[in-house]
Amino acid sequence: MRQKRKFSSANFTDGESSGIPTLFSVSEQGQKLLDEVKRSGSRARFVIDFDGNNLHAHLEATPKIQQLAVDLKLQFRSELITDGYNIRVVDFSRIHGVEAADLDKLAEALELKNGASVLDLMCGYGEVSAHVLGYAKRSDISIDLSMCDLHKTQLDRIPQNIKSQVSNVTIGDARDLPYPDAQFDAIAIKMGIHEVPQIDQPLIFQQVFRVLKPGGRFVIWGVMSNSGPEQDAFTEQIQKKNELPGYESLIVDRYFTRGEQMLWLFKEAGFINIEDIFQAHFHESTLARLDSELGGDRHKLEELNAFVRRCTPDSIRKEVDFKDEGDSISMKIPNRIFRGFKPE
Ligand SMILES: C[S@@+](CC[C@H](N)C(=O)[O-])C[C@H]1O[C@@H](n2cnc3c(N)ncnc32)[C@H](O)[C@@H]1O
Structure with missing residues (x-):
């Protein structure tokens, strides 16, 4: 199941100048969500907001996409980590x-x-x-x-x-x-x-x-x-x-x-x-x-x-x-x- 994940990388080309290098992996179920975003011609933003005290995370998307994320029982994981090969x-x-x-x-x-x-x-x-x-x-x-x-x-x-x-x-x-x-x-x-x-x-x-x-x-x-x-x-x-x-x-x-x-x-x-x-x-x-x-x-x-x-x-x-x-x-x-x- 885990081996059906898809990987995407962002900002590995330009390094820090255009944003933090990010590796994004999407599970098989997660891909259903992204497929729906694509099919509907809309956009989705995964937002992690830190206000100095609290961490808030949410998905900015159409109500239909948000409901799909709930129905698929998805969990969003992330990690801020030192990239050794940098x-x-x-x-x-x-x-x-x-x-x-x-x-x-x-x-x-x-x-x-x-x-x-x-x-x-x-x-x-x-x-x-x-x-x-x-x-x-x-x-x-x-x-x-x-x-x-x-x-x-x-x-x-x-x-x-x-x-x-x-x-x-x-x-x-x-x-x-x-x-x-x-x-x-x-x-x-x-x-x-x-x-x-x-x-x-x-x-x-x-x-x-x-x-x-x-x-x-x-x-x-x-x-x-x-x-x-x-x-x-x-x-x-x-x-x-x-x-x-x-x-x-x-x-x-x-x-x-x-x-x-x-x-x-x-x-x-x-x-x-x-x-x-x-x-x-x-x-x-x-x-x-x-x-x-x-x-x-x-x-x-x-x-x-x-x-x-x-x-x-x-x-x-x-x-x-x-x-x-x-x-x-x-x-x-x-x-x-x-x-x-x-x-x-
Ligand atoms: C131990 S070095 C070996 C480099 C080279 N093959 C050699 O023997 O001289 C491992 C290399 O794998 C690269 N690397 C690590 N994870 C990778 C990944 N997921 N996809 C492609 N390259 C990766 C690192 O950036 C690093 O250059």
Whole structure:
């Protein structure tokens, strides 16, 4: 039921200049209300009014629309929250220990051919695009690359030499892709699925399935724990790491799947020939976060390290190659590349 929600974003393009960036999700029942607004040619305003003491919320619409909202038993939810990706400016190759050879494996998995239409989704500042373009050039293949991410702050960081080689850079939510059906031959998401809540993750797979051509490839690179205890310890550590610099939306939204859950997501959306094609290791080191995410604050690093010691049970320390060197606590969580195909 929740997975039939529709997402809309507003003001993500211009940031604060034209209003607060807003993500609006509408349930299946809620869509009936919006459909009626559209059908009747009227307008609806959801108003939240704060007069310094009290909060009032109401729906400004025709009496008929208001009655429909009552009949549908709708509830309006909202949240004023710090958007982590508007403030998080980090170099993933440094904090995740990503290696160029691994990125080539991802590019290879896309099975690029001359003229292929490719999407780097949840692209951030374009690490994947840079490698895919380099790989295509070395292989003497010409491709048509698109880039999409929800946050302008991240897209603004794409180097000019990458921007100049791609066909478009688009602001969009992976849960409601701004592309027509059957547009792409291959789509890659690196370190992105975990950015949306577990309940929303199937939506990304459904949307990718929709915009892929028949026979198209969907390649995912993600952190995928092997077991529940490993997943819990890693998630708790990352939650704390996000709390210290104030990345509130990341704390609320993120869900890191286990490998088996990722397989299920592919299958449920209709992908076939799903393969676990490569396993690298994600090197999580608390010290690597000091300058990039903790603002160089050693007290925060100590707080993070104390937390990590407490939340990593002895039973999994061997499995994740847990190393405590005082300042730096590191562990290795499987980083895998999965691929699925949209049937011909
Ligand atoms: C961990 S970063 C990875 C960026 C890039 N794929 C890489 O590996 O370098 C996750 C990215 O997902 C983007 N993102 C978060 N939620 C999103 C959503 N709902 N739709 C599209 N992009 C989203 C963030 O803005 C961020 O750039």
